Amino acid sequence: MEFGEYLKSISRAATTIFEGMAVTFSHLFREPITVQYPDRMPRPLPETLPERYRGFLEVQMDICTGCRRCERSCPIECIAIDLTKNPATKKQELTRFDIDMGKCMYCGLCVEACKTESTGAIRHTKEFEGSTDTLDSLTFRFIPEGQSHPLYKAPKDPREIPLGAYGPCAREARERAMRDNPAELEELRALWVKERDANKKGGAAAEPAAAKA
């Protein structure tokens, strides 16, 4: 390589390094684009999501007619609704409205069925933060254990349905699920193991009697 060419190469390398460092250095004076999720956001992340974002489902129980259209339209049986007759009032009441969000595929078929044929009580929200180490915590119970909810009578004009804000029912159900479900299921499991052991013992005791006969 000629001496002139050699000097040009050194100059090109120095310029390239200088350009790279200039870009890096300029970041010291720019507004940072990283966000300190989740605790130091200028506004809550759900508020920044698109309008039609499909997050956790929620049910606004005070406008649910108990028609079960959502339950029937779910192709993978995520929704479980129970209706029970109240002996005092002789009227049907909702005693269970569970959605298994760990199983849900967010297809929106239940939402569509409710919106077009009923009141719009079930809907997707922008809530999505549900990380947990157990799937039990993802079964949202919109009617707490042991409680019931009267059925809503829908008005003829759908504009008169008192639709509430989207989100609070999902947040409340998620908090309740995270707090109560694992403990409840642990109790059920313990009960099941106890019954199974008792049945085994009963079976073992019954065997010799059967053999005698």
Ligand code: SF4
């Ligand atoms: S009103 Fe909507 S949420 Fe309630 S049972 Fe009917 S379809 Fe489901």
Ligand code: SF4
């Ligand atoms: S979004 Fe789809 S999968 Fe989830 S509960 Fe509704 S119908 Fe079922």
